[in-house]
Amino acid sequence: MQNLKDKIKIAQAIQQATLYLQKQRYVQFLKALRHLTDQLQQLARQSRKLGLALDHNWFFASAVCSSRIGRLLYEISYTVSRLQHQADRPESQLPGMKALLEELSQIQQEFCHVGFDNGEQLLSVTTEPIVLDGVYLGPFEIQLSLDKLCELYREPAYRVIALEPHPAASAEEITHPHVTNDQLCEGDGYAAITAALEQGRLCDFFNLVSSILNTYNPDSPYVRLDDWRGVACCGCGYVTDDDDIFMCSFCSNQFCGDCCTYCRSCDESICNSCAKECQICQEPTCRNCAAKCTQCGLVCCPSCLEECLCVNCKHESEVEHETKKQKEAIEAVQTAAQEKNTAIEQ
Amino acid sequence: MQIRFIDNEGGGFADYIDVPEGKKVEEFFNERFPSRNAADFLIRVNRQPVARDYVLQPNDRVTVTPLKVDGASV
Numbered sequence: 001m002q003n004l005k006d007k008i009k010i011a012q013a014i015q016q017a018t019l020y021l022q023k024q025r026y027v028q029f030l031k032a033l034r035h036l037t038d039q040l041q042q043l044a045r046q047s048r049k050l051g052l053a054l055d056h057n058w059f060f061a062s063a064v065c066s067s068r069i070g071r072l073l074y075e076i077s078y079t080v081s082r083l084q085h086q087a088d089r090p091e092s093q094l095p096g097m098k099a100l101l102e103e104l105s106q107i108q109q110e111f112c113h114v115g116f117d118n119g120e121q122l123l124s125v126t127t128e129p130i131v132l133d134g135v136y137l138g139p140f141e142i143q144l145s146l147d148k149l150c151e152l153y154r155e156p157a158y159r160v161i162a163l164e165p166h167p168a169a170s171a172e173e174i175t176h177p178h179v180t181n182d183q184l185c186e187g188d189g190y191a192a193i194t195a196a197l198e199q200g201r202l203c204d205f206f207n208l209v210s211s212i213l214n215t216y217n218p219d220s221p222y223v224r225l226d227d228w229r230g231v232a233c234c235g236c237g238y239v240t241d242d243d244d245i246f247m248c249s250f251c252s253n254q255f256c257g258d259c260c261t262y263c264r265s266c267d268e269s270i271c272n273s274c275a276k277e278c279q280i281c282q283e284p285t286c287r288n289c290a291a292k293c294t295q296c297g298l299v300c301c302p303s304c305l306e307e308c309l310c311v312n313c314k315h316e317s318e319v320e321h322e323t324k325k326q327k328e329a330i331e332a333v334q335t336a337a338q339e340k341n342t343a344i345e346q
Numbered sequence: 347m348q349i350r351f352i353d354n355e356g357g358g359f360a361d362y363i364d365v366p367e368g369k370k371v372e373e374f375f376n377e378r379f380p381s382r383n384a385a386d387f388l389i390r391v392n393r394q395p396v397a398r399d400y401v402l403q404p405n406d407r408v409t410v411t412p413l414k415v416d417g418a419s420v
Contacts, residue, residue: 185417191356195357215415215416220418221417
């Protein structure tokens with residue numbers, strides 16, 4: 001933004017925008033006033049209905065009308081309060097060209113990097129690198145869109161862009177405790193920022209945004225600075241230190257202690273999703289160590305599996321084998337006894 | 347004498363106010379912001395930084411902008 005031509009262009013754009021904004025203030029005031037008028041007309045209608053109901057001794061209808069009137073009075077008092085607030089707002093002084101050119105010169109003095117994108121109509125300044133409570137967040141570019149200044153009451157006219165993003169570990173879009181998706185949550189600065197833009201006090205606007213970026217409000221951040229660094233658990237999203245994070249040997253994702261366990265057979269770390277539960281002893285086991293019983297199909301850990309059979313099937317098999325052996329022994333004895341009897345008879 | 351005072355703390359109002367002749371900017375700040383530290387603010391007179399003992403002149407434009415403002419999350 002070196003040449004006078006650019007500055008004049010910017011100043012003209014801002015002048016037009018501030019004029020439009022002042023008109024919008026009155027348009028909004030008129031809209032609210034019309035809303036009040038509608039409400040008063042509704043009140044008058046309900047009042048007539050109440051009169052009619054009383055004339056006919058329709059007490060139920062009277063009660064209904066009274067209830068509606070009560071609600072209307074409540075809404076009207078809110079509307080009046082809002083209107084009063086709007087009426088009491090001091091009128092914004094429209095800036096002249098000289099004042100706006102002085103604003104632009106002041107911005108160049110106050111900020112190291114000032115830029116103007118003629119095509120996109122963006123006036124931007126870059127802050128110094130921001131460090132809050134020892135957390136480095138990098139420099140930010142405050143980009144004011146001259147085109148969007150007219151829509152100040154409907155949508156933000158500026159963006160706050162991290163030039164060296166150091167976002168929160170749990171959310172990439174949060175580049176500052178009070179910035180998400182390049183939008184600043186102004187908090188206590190809202191009224192002053194709005195007034196500065198309405199009055200074309202650009203340097204005050206940029207200074208205020210910069211002040212918010214340089215302040216950490218621990219009562220209302222998108223992400224607390226305590227939780228800024230670290231690793232986010234893939235399971236539950238909890239952000240914790242590197243020391244408390246485990247990597248699953250199978251899916252290679254990182255998990256906190258609550259979302260991770262280990263195979264009781266081979267001691268490998270596994271996440272709760274990759275872990276299988278032995279259906280005999282209920283201990284976690286990995287998919288390499290788990291196997292199915294060939295008899296009943298249950299998934300078992302190596303401790304509960306013997307010769308491809310789970311301990312239950314193995315036991316049953318042994319009992320069956322023992323029973324068979326005993327039966328054979330008895331049969332053998334019986335056969336021997338029979339043969340002996342036969343020999344004696346002969 | 348009258349000066350233009352822009353208070354960027356709170357509502358960001360810009361008013362013409364009366365101050366006595368010979369009033370220094372530091373005195374003016376202390377009266378407007380009692381018990382506050384001037385180092386926590388950006389103070390500009392006619393868009394320029396000034397010494398604390400600068401004597402205010404008629405029609406001076408004084409801006410006070412806090413250096414720390416609490417943001418929030420929606």
